[in-house]
Amino acid sequence: MTEYNFPDVFIFGAATSSYQIExxxxxxxxxxxxxxxxxHQEGNVLNGDTGDQACDHYNRFKEDIALxxxxxxDSYRFSISWPRIFPEGHGKVNQAGLDFYKELVDELLKAGIEPAITLYHWDLxxxxxxxxxxxxxxxxxxxxxxAELLFYELGDKVKSWITHNEPWVASFLGNYFGEHAPGKNDLSAAIQVAHNIMLSHGKVVKKYREMDLDGEIGITLDLHEINPVSQSKSDIEAAELEEEFSNRWFLDPIFKAKYPDKLMNKFKDNFNLEFIDEGDMEIINxxxxxxxxxxxxxxxxEADKSNNIFDYKHVKMIGNPHTEMGWEVYPDGxxxxxxxxxxxxxxxxIYITENGRASDDKVDEYGRVNDKDRIDYYASHLKAVERAIKSGVPVAGYYAWSLMDNFEWAWGYTRRFGLIYVDFETKKRILKDSAKWYRQLIK
Incomplete structure (x- = not known):
């Protein structure tokens, strides 16, 4: 096994989300x-798959915690299903839903595993x-x-809170590209959704501070290194715009109390942004x-003038390996x-709250899942984290995505990211080779 040198207090965990596993x-x-x-609407998910059963974690969480x-x-990052707590979104609390998460937290603590809760992972x-x-x-x-209810009910036991998971996906993939719920194709709506999600983040952080709880609160963003395909002026400008759209649209409000200039000007020219109220940026910040x-x-x-408001397209790089999602494996990024x-x-x-790959995993005749490509992926990305720490970046923990194979959104059950193999018919769990590798690494 590759040798690593992580700080003594570094946290190793794995992550899931409620709709994908429960x-x-x-x-x-x-x-x-x-x-x-x-x-449940035809044509939205591959093979008509739904999360109705998923991994049946709701009924098998004790078995999963034992694994x-x-x-x-050290830690398990999971999300809470908002409609399990408030079936109507607000008002009347569903006690049975709350009790499920209380029991889950108690069981984790009993196993010596710190819970890290994500309040919103897309299931509005x-x-x-x-x-x-x-x-x-x-x-x-x-x-x-x-959030206030959960802070009140669980805040004494849970020390790590995340307001939102990947607001870019919730807003743009769900409301502009239409690939995720609620399945809209409206950029104007998506911009408003993104703003309100960020506003809700700020309001919840403020509420957490007011409650004076003993713990930490942050947010999780999906971020990418962005590279132009060439050094031409048009490709560099296109990459700068994508940087603002994919990364800075959320980073800048959180850390600089403003939206990035180029994209903001573009949006202002094309849409009515009156929903941004005075004082909003201070709340988000x-x-x-x-x-x-x-x-x-x-x-x-790559620059592409034929492409709507953004004037660019994504280029698939040949040479490096790609995952089952078609994503390039690029740890330097x-x-x-x-x-x-x-x-x-x-x-x-900084916590790496998700990192991992989808692979075409199969159980062999000996009941084993040999996923060497996933081990290589984790190993190379953990090396990148180790390098960053040596260069002075305060990376405090790493969560493998995902603890187990699950419902992969619009891809249904066709993409496997887990350390643990799940037979979706029988719900049987099998530790993959990557799980055994990760266990040894943590040890």
């Missing part, structure tokens, strides 16, 4: 989420969507109501305790990204 989509008083609605313990995990209550969803500014206050980043690949950009974050944005601790 199942029990309508059990014990849970309300409908936008992903329940979206996945986490076997993997030597459908009832709120019908009131306008994240386009409706009122949703930011519903989010505070939901609340001081956070850490930044979570999800890194999978880099983006290589993680190192470069971490260096840039420290130089330009923050000295706060």
């Amino acid at each position: 199942g029990a989509w309508d059990k014990d008083g849970k309300g409908e989420s936008i992903w329940d609605r979206f996945s 986490m313990k076997e993997l030597n995990l 209550p459908q009832a709120i969507q019908e009131e306008g969803g994240w386009e409706n500014r009122k949703t930011t206050d519903y989010f505070v109501e939901y 609340q001081e956070i305790d850490f930044l979570g980043i999800n890194y999978y690949t880099r983006h290589v950009i 993680l190192y470069n990204l971490l260096i840039n974050l420290k130089e330009e944005y923050t000295d706060k601790p």
